[in-house]
Amino acid sequence: MNEVLRAGASVGWPPGRVRLAFGLMIVLGLFLPFFVYPVFIMNVLCMALFASAFNLLLGYTGLLSFGHAAFLGGAGYLCGQAVKVWGLTPELGILLGVLLSAGLGWIIGGLAIRRSGIYFAMITLGLAQVVYFLAVQMPFTGGDDGLQGVPRGKLLGLVPLEGRYTMYYFVYAIFLLGFFVVYRTIHSPFGHVLRSIRENEPRALSLGYDVDRYKLVAFVLSAALSGLAGATKALVFQSETLTDVHWHMSGEVVLMTLLGGMGTVMGPSVGALIVLVLQNYLSGFGSWVTVITGVVFVVGVLAFRRGFVGEAVALAKKFPF
Amino acid sequence: MQALFGQLLLGLINGSFYALLSLGLSIIFGLLNIVNFAHGALYMSGAMVAWLLLQHVGLGYWPALLVAPAIVALVGVVIERTMLRRLYQLDNLYGLLLTFGLTLIIEGIFHEQYGNSGNPYPVPDLLKGGVRLPFMYLPQYRAWVVVVAMIVCFGCWLVIERTKLGSYLRAGTENPKLVQAFGINVPLMFTITYGFGVALAAFAGVMAAPIYQVSPGMGSSLIMVVFAVVVIGGMGSILGSILTGVGLGVIEGLTRYFYAPASSVVIFVIMALVLLVRPAGLFGRQR
Numbered sequence: 366m367n368e369v370l371r372a373g374a375s376v377g378w379p380p381g382r383v384r385l386a387f388g389l390m391i392v393l394g395l396f397l398p399f400f401v402y403p404v405f406i407m408n409v410l411c412m413a414l415f416a417s418a419f420n421l422l423l424g425y426t427g428l429l430s431f432g433h434a435a436f437l438g439g440a441g442y443l444c445g446q447a448v449k450v451w452g453l454t455p456e457l458g459i460l461l462g463v464l465l466s467a468g469l470g471w472i473i474g475g476l477a478i479r480r481s482g483i484y485f486a487m488i489t490l491g492l493a494q495v496v497y498f499l500a501v502q503m504p505f506t507g508g509d510d511g512l513q514g515v516p517r518g519k520l521l522g523l524v525p526l527e528g529r530y531t532m533y534y535f536v537y538a539i540f541l542l543g544f545f546v547v548y549r550t551i552h553s554p555f556g557h558v559l560r561s562i563r564e565n566e567p568r569a570l571s572l573g574y575d576v577d578r579y580k581l582v583a584f585v586l587s588a589a590l591s592g593l594a595g596a597t598k599a600l601v602f603q604s605e606t607l608t609d610v611h612w613h614m615s616g617e618v619v620l621m622t623l624l625g626g627m628g629t630v631m632g633p634s635v636g637a638l639i640v641l642v643l644q645n646y647l648s649g650f651g652s653w654v655t656v657i658t659g660v661v662f663v664v665g666v667l668a669f670r671r672g673f674v675g676e677a678v679a680l681a682k683k684f685p686f
Numbered sequence: 687m688q689a690l691f692g693q694l695l696l697g698l699i700n701g702s703f704y705a706l707l708s709l710g711l712s713i714i715f716g717l718l719n720i721v722n723f724a725h726g727a728l729y730m731s732g733a734m735v736a737w738l739l740l741q742h743v744g745l746g747y748w749p750a751l752l753v754a755p756a757i758v759a760l761v762g763v764v765i766e767r768t769m770l771r772r773l774y775q776l777d778n779l780y781g782l783l784l785t786f787g788l789t790l791i792i793e794g795i796f797h798e799q800y801g802n803s804g805n806p807y808p809v810p811d812l813l814k815g816g817v818r819l820p821f822m823y824l825p826q827y828r829a830w831v832v833v834v835a836m837i838v839c840f841g842c843w844l845v846i847e848r849t850k851l852g853s854y855l856r857a858g859t860e861n862p863k864l865v866q867a868f869g870i871n872v873p874l875m876f877t878i879t880y881g882f883g884v885a886l887a888a889f890a891g892v893m894a895a896p897i898y899q900v901s902p903g904m905g906s907s908l909i910m911v912v913f914a915v916v917v918i919g920g921m922g923s924i925l926g927s928i929l930t931g932v933g934l935g936v937i938e939g940l941t942r943y944f945y946a947p948a949s950s951v952v953i954f955v956i957m958a959l960v961l962l963v964r965p966a967g968l969f970g971r972q973r
């Protein structure tokens with residue numbers, strides 16, 4: 366795994382060119398809703414943020430969580446409830462969702478980091494299942510029907526978000542904020558400690574780093590950002606359903622990260638785009654979507670472990686420009 | 687009183703399935719170092735194949751008990767030979783991801799073909815009816831499931847701990863390279879082990895068919911509970927995983943009697959408590 370991840374590190378571009386590339390992409394995002402259906406891009410942005418948050422754990426800390434749906438869906442339900450029933454403004458609803466996810470992340474992460482490797486994945490899966498059962502049984506979630514008719518409300522009580530473009534720019538701002546937090550974390554001293562834990566945990570420990578603490582902070586941060594994505598998504602679709610807390614969703618975010626390239630900054634976003642485009646095209650085929658998702662998963666694991674961005678980086682290293 | 691013993695029996699049956707599945711997972715993990723996420727899907731395949739054999743070929747319960755696991759094991763052998771084999775050199779997270787993908791494929795195909803509804807599977811004639819005990823009614827088939835599951839579990843334990851074949855397996859778990867150096871065909875051993883573990887899951891599936899409804903979704907909820915069982919018991923010890931499986935099944939049954947809504951989460955809550963008190967699991971070694 367390490368060898369694959371290392372190859373996914375930066376291409377070695379000068380900082381000026383990296384900034385230019387990011388700047389171009391940000392500008393491109395501003396004009397996107399005039400060409401593509403805005404709700405679809407908003408969904409992509411939410412899932413891209415979700416996958417980027419997940420990548421902080423899998424790609425940069427080497428922890429495979431199989432329970433991230435709990436943070437996405439949990440925050441979505443709370444945000445939906447807060448905005449719809451308690452009448453809070455959207456930004457407060459999102460904040461509540463983020464706080465819930467961070468709290469859940471603290472509990473689930475705190476338990477899961479007591480074991481490592483494969484057990485970590487199984488523990489997160491099991492504890493996320495508890496959140497799923499809670500979502501099924503609690504009265505306000507609406508069971509199989511989900512939480513429907515969530516209003517988008519007015520941002521800060523002033524700006525109505527019902528219009529497709531205002532909502533888009535709101536979501537875009539949230540995505541950029543979340544993405545920036547992930548980017549800064551990866552490139553901070555803290556992020557380097559995380560990477561050292563991924564590469565060699567005993568050595569990081571012997572160098573005096575409190576490994577468990579670092580893992581827990583990374584987990585809570587990842588959970589909180591997943592919550593940010595989930596709460597925003599609930600506002601985008603104006604509903605929240607069990608799909609978002611189901612373990613299929615936990616698997617989907619792994620797939621996005623793997624396909625795009627784990628341990629790369631852009632990979633998860635690219636992966637989210639690919640998976641959602643694929644699902645969009647296949648939506649008429651019923652259960653075959655699941656089968657094809659599975660096939661992509663298997664092929665990805667067997668032959669494409671670096672993902673699209675990882676492969677592109679490897680190519681760019683071979684042929685520098 | 688009737689209801690309590692009824693739930694206790696159901697818990698014992700669920701526990702037998704937990705034990706059978708976590709045993710297979712442990713054996714596969716021990717040698718191949720792969721956590722087989724597809725275990726639940728293969729358990730479901732066992733039940734579905736038995737049901738299909740009955741529907742289309744007219745093959746009844748008794749032959750299906752052998753034929754269905756054999757068919758599923760064959761699929762398992764193909765999976766091991768063509769896919770898992772390529773991952774042994776890598777981090778074992780990839781094994782989990784690959785088998786997760788396989789789970790989606792297997793469940794998706796059955797789902798597409800046979801829908802989501804449960805299909806009843808008749809109890810074999812020989813085991814119809816039951817015994818009226820002073821405190822409860824005991825259906826014969828359920829007693830049979832518990833007894834057979836226990837025999838199979840302890841049989842596996844005996845083979846692994848007490849026979850030459852088992853000693854190869856244990857040695858391979860410790861150090862596959864050294865075992866290969868002694869002239870034992872380790873790759874073949876890997877294939878057989880995976881096939882056997884998978885057959886065990888499918889066998890459990892056929893046994894489960896007359897008790898639960900046969901449906902494409904029956905495996906995925908089970909596998910998560912089995913994972914929790916494995917975390918609680920630790921995968922190091924075979925006897926440990928059998929005891930943990932049965933014990934947790936019984937606890938789940940009791941919970942269903944005393945406070946039903948908690949029964950779906952009780953095992954995960956126990957997992958959390960065990961992690962707080964004994965992070966390595968009840969029978970596990972810290973690694």
